Amino acid sequence: MLGLPDATDWEERRKRRAKNDPRGAALPQQAVNPWETAALQLQQQRTAPTPPAARPAVTPGPTTAPWVTVEERSGSAFARRFGRGVLWTLVAAFALLGAKSVLIPKKVPAPLQSTAPVQAGPTYPADEAQAVASRFARAYLAWDEKDPESRAAGLAAVLPDSADTKMGWDGKGRQDVLAVEPGAVTTAAQKQARVRVDVLVRPAAPVARPPAKPGAAPAPTLPAHWIGLEVPVVRAGGRIVVTGAPGMVGIPATGPTAPELVGPEADAAFAELTAEPVTKFFTAYAAGDTEAVTAPGASVPPLPAGVLLVGVTSWTADKGSGTDRTGTARVTWQLGGAQLEQTYRVELTRVASADAQRWQVTAVHGGTA
Known part of the structure; x- marks a missing residue:
């Protein structure tokens, strides 16, 4: 009737389902009508405690990645590879330079000389120093016990102010200066210099000697001869002055050996x-x-x-x-x-x-x- 199964068929199906599904065995035996059986099952589901919601089962399927692979163009790939090559080349070059600087220290070159002309400082006024030393030597080695003021005046002109114009002379005797020849000027620190001066003198008094015995011959008078002086001078106040007493030095008896000179060919x-x-x-x-x-x-x-x-x-x-x-x-x-x-x-x-x-x-x- 109405296409529904009869009771006999339904009972047989229930028994077979009970064997396979325990839940089917719990159904009441008297429920032979399918509509009643369905109503009873719905009532049991409503009265039973609701279990925690289970995570829905994921249907197994093909694994998917979080990105999508896109085919890279050939130009981009070349640029990327070329950039990596340049970078690694620079890294290798710097590494080699660093190793070379450690193993082979770099030589520091000498400073280059400037090509610009160097202006020399003011040279020592040698001509003025020779002139002042010559004037001093003439006054220093010429004396006359009858006229000491002349010697003092000559020395005062080339000595510093308030200097001793006697310069060690004891005020006795007489000596004349015949010639003065200035020589080399040797410079020193603090604007000082030493001037060599040769002076030709002629003593007017006899040669000093121990007291002679009564009746002995008088002492001879020395002929004119050269005396060497080294005169100390200094540059001060824009001029040259003598700084103190000079020192007598010897004069060589002979000059140095001259080189052999080759004369021109004769005609x-x-x-x-x-x-x-x-x-x-x-x-x-x-x-x-x-x-x-x-x-x-x-x-x-x-x-x-x-x-x-x-x-x-x-x-x-x-x-x-x-x-x-x-x-x-x-x-x-x-x-x-x-x-x-x-x-x-x-x-x-x-x-x-x-x-x-x-x-x-x-x-x-x-x-x-």
């Missing part, structure tokens, strides 16, 4: 050609009239009166060419009752006129340099 033919004009020049040189024997425009002052030419001892011309030539002449003069041989370097030039040419002197210098 015998030219020396023979110019021997006559050179002799005429030295004759006029001693006579006081050189204008006629010198080249046009040359100026050679004559020698002073009292000098006579004995002769040209030798004349050697240097090898060369052109209109200007040079040679060496050895000349003997007579003066002061004696003869004296001297050496000259003579410069010649060729002077030409309409009908002839000749060699004339343009300059003459003493010595061989």
Whole structure:
């Protein structure tokens, strides 16, 4: 009826379900109508305590990632790889440089010299120092017991204010200064210097010696002789002054050994050609009239009166060419009752006129340099 199963069929189905489902066995036996059975099951579900909600079962399926893989373009991949390569290259280069600086210390180069011109400081006024030292030496070594004020006045001009103008002199004796020759200036600290001065003196009193016995010969008087002085000076107030007493020093008896000098190669033919004009020049040189024997425009002052030419001892011309030539002449003069041989370097030039040419002197210098 109405498509529902009959009671017999329903009972058999219930028994089979009870075997498979324990919950089916708990149903009342008298419930044979399916509608009643359904009502009873609904009532049991309402009255039973509600269990905690269970987490819904997840249907197993394929595992999904939280991101989506996207295909990367070729240009982006190349740029990324190139950047990584550059970065690692720099890291390796810095590592190598660091290792090199540890294993091989870098040499510190010497400071470069500036190419800008360096202006030197003011040099020591050597000329002024020599002049002041010469004035001091002349006053210091000249004395006269009858005129002590002259010596004091000469020293006061080159000494500091309020300095002792006696400078150790005992006020006795007499000595004259004939010549003063300043020499080397040796600078020191604090604007000081030491000036060498050679002084030619002539004592006017006899040589000091122990008292002579009665009837002994009088002591001789020393001839003129040179005395060496080293004078201390200082630059103060824009000028040079002597700072104190000097010290006497010895004068070498001989000079140092001179180097061997090689003279120019000689031209015998030219020396023979110019021997006559050179002799005429030295004759006029001693006579006081050189204008006629010198080249046009040359100026050679004559020698002073009292000098006579004995002769040209030798004349050697240097090898060369052109209109200007040079040679060496050895000349003997007579003066002061004696003869004296001297050496000259003579410069010649060729002077030409309409009908002839000749060699004339343009300059003459003493010595061989």
